[in-house]
Amino acid sequence: MTAVGATGGIATAHAESGGGNSTRHSANDSGKSSTTSSSTASSSTRRDKPAHRAPRTEKLRRAGDPSVRSHSLRSLPKPSLRSLPTPEEARGLVGSITDQARAAVTDIVNRSSEVRTAQNLSRLKPARKRDVPEVPRLVDSTVVEKSVPEVAEATGVIAHPDEAKAPPAQLNTIASITTQGRALHTGVAEQVSKTRAARPIAQLAAAIGTPAIDHGPVPLVNLVGSVVFNVVGAALQVFSGSPVVPAGSNVTVHTSTLTMPGSNRAVRADWYFPEDPDAATGVIYLQHGFMATGPMYSYTAAYLAEHTNSIVVAPTLSSNLFDPDGEWIGGEPMQQSVADLFSGDRAELTASASAAAGEPVTLPTKFVLVGHSLGGMLVTGAAGRMVDNGAVEDLAGVVLLDAVDTDGDMPDALAELSGPNYRPVLVISSERYVWNLDGTVGDELAAARPGQFNGVMLVGGRHIDGLQGPNPILQFAEYLIAGFSQQPNIDAVKTISAGWINDMYDGTHNGVYGAPQQRIDIPTASGTATAVVLPFTSTESVQATPWDGVAKVILDVLFKYAVYEPPAGQSVALAV
Template sequence: MQADWYFPEDADESTRLIYFQHGFLASGPIYSYTIAHLAERTDSIIVAPSLSSNFFSPSAEWVGGSTVQRAVADLFVGDRAALTESASAAAGYDVSLPEKFVLVGHSAGGTLVTSVAGFLADNGAIADLQGIVILDGVEPAGSPFVSSALSKLRGADYRPIYLISSDRYFWSRNGDMADKLQLARPEDFNGVNLVGGRHIDYMLGGNKIIQFAEYLTAGFSKPQNIDAAEILMAGWVNDLFSGTQSQGVYGSPGEQISIPTPAGTADAVVLPLGYPARPVWNPVLEAVLTAIFDFGGRNWFVYEPLPGHGVPVGGQAIRACAVSSCFR
């Protein structure tokens, strides 16, 4: 699989490592601005693999399938040879990657990184995982992975999971991820809802045509929500690495929080997720689209390899993208 790497210009022993996963029908480069800003705000090396969205894959080798999720978890086992080889190829020199890492994922990528954490508990590599940040995570109907992972991330394997949720509407599966987190961890701080948030608040890249198409598909983002999303994710990532709650935004259930940004003040509400004052989309359109995609999730999407189509997972490598990104 192809991967884009983002490196600090002067990496040292304080530099961190983040694995960033795109969502369904997306790729790593679509998030280039989002990832570069996150890397700069957190002094992190970030790897952003581009995975298939072919949910008909009989071997479940797509962003929502278990084969890829287990393969990603295996990247962090032992000496992490595949990750190190890829990082060194992208940088053009031998790279020694930080041991501690955080998982960040958007949409279906949020399901993937949560599932990966569960598989890390299985393969013994969870010790270096500091936590997970989910950007409007979406798990298709029929997928068992989030619930399975949450059942494993307890006791010694417990890791914080922070979610930024859009309003309830089709592209967030009507807040399904927020509800699952709240059900599994009712006493925890699980994240916030950006009021008026849209599913594309976290997808900033350099191609204006693709960016406009994203807005047409999922709704136009408020500029202050885009800025607030960057502030939230960077603050939480910094706190996950430091083991504190000094830089991120936190609060009590239902608490309303104002987040000052260069584009104006964004409003957030601490989970559990409520309901918008008015439907985001036409309710009939919402119901039709939801029914179609839920039927596909339960009947067409391949989450586990079909009989005779399983593939070995251990030892798979990430191929470095030809161009890495550096920032000051």
């Protein structure tokens, strides 16, 4: 894992060619910075993760609900024990009710007609209660029993016009208008229903709202921790700047955003295109480590793109280990999201690549997953989940750059990648020490695949050997925290990983391999590096810096509260 943090939270893939909204660098302009583009996006629900908490929306009232009906019976005059109208007064009252009811229904018909002619019925607006005309209260004190049946009959017809057997002429008119108004309202409701049904499922779901699954109160430590990590991550993204390829490279880099399936998040994605993208052999998904960003791996990504003829995508994901939804680089929901990027028609990946390039891009079918530090656990977990969604068919293999496993996901993923779904999972490890969790992943590979070639350990290797980018301040800070890398080992990481990836694409065996615990010399432009084939020859850990012990304590405390999958069950029960 690395030492500085990142967050992903931009929107849908977007970049405009020539408009300064994409980042483009080649060997000739490697020293220049560029602008990252972003916009907003939405996504679908993750299959192994409870639904997100949806924002509470105002409940829509539908026509026909009690809340929008005219309560006729409540508006009618109540016979008083002290006063009832004479027959003449009752008939006058009925006439008055007739006129007011006719006016009210006519108003309803006119408004409904306006709704039918509206061009945009895509949203069902909340219905409003209309003003019901007030009926004069009876104040006469004379009891007239003959008028009671007539008033009762009028009341019944107005309230239930379909049940009237022999209504007066005026009441027949009211019944007719009311029936027409109801028929018209029904037509409008059907039109609205059809219009909404034609909308995309995601928009419809947003319109009617999705019941949120309550995980219970979020622990206070997660709330505070999330704020801190999100702020630090956002600052780190700004400070790490734009991706830059090294001098002399024929690779170009462009930046867009990438929508992560099954989440409401879109993240920054740096795309590295080889000299002839149309002839690319495959796609490499390169995942950074904990508290890092994609641009911090610019030199590593550019080398892999050039020497394996691959299109490389390096997304920047959140390092917020307190995220209650587990949507961070170490969370299991993010493993599923990455797995789903490569299933089906790969719509999100293609959209992001096309936005970055400024033109439609057809991505190669084969792909390799590469992950550094905690990113190694992410891509291995994603590879295991690809068995279920079918993407494993095009997966050529997995390359790990000093990966760590903080949640015991590696053995489960390796069990999935066995038998007919076997795929090579190879690691370039540093020596055992705090920043690779004392070589945990190398031990897990040896246990899951005994007697097989699972990778190598670099003698004198350090955790930052595979993290190479253009920002000298961040690069020095990483070395200072995790130990200074030797240049031959830095070069060896690139040489070994590129050789393995080419073999995974082609089914060849031309890279660096050997028998268990065999020592292999690897010549590089900066000198000779020495690799030892796993398993480790020693169980002892080395101390790379004077503060390794402090780093171990900090990591142990942090990952005690890390959320790997929702809800935040592993966090302390300090709720608010």
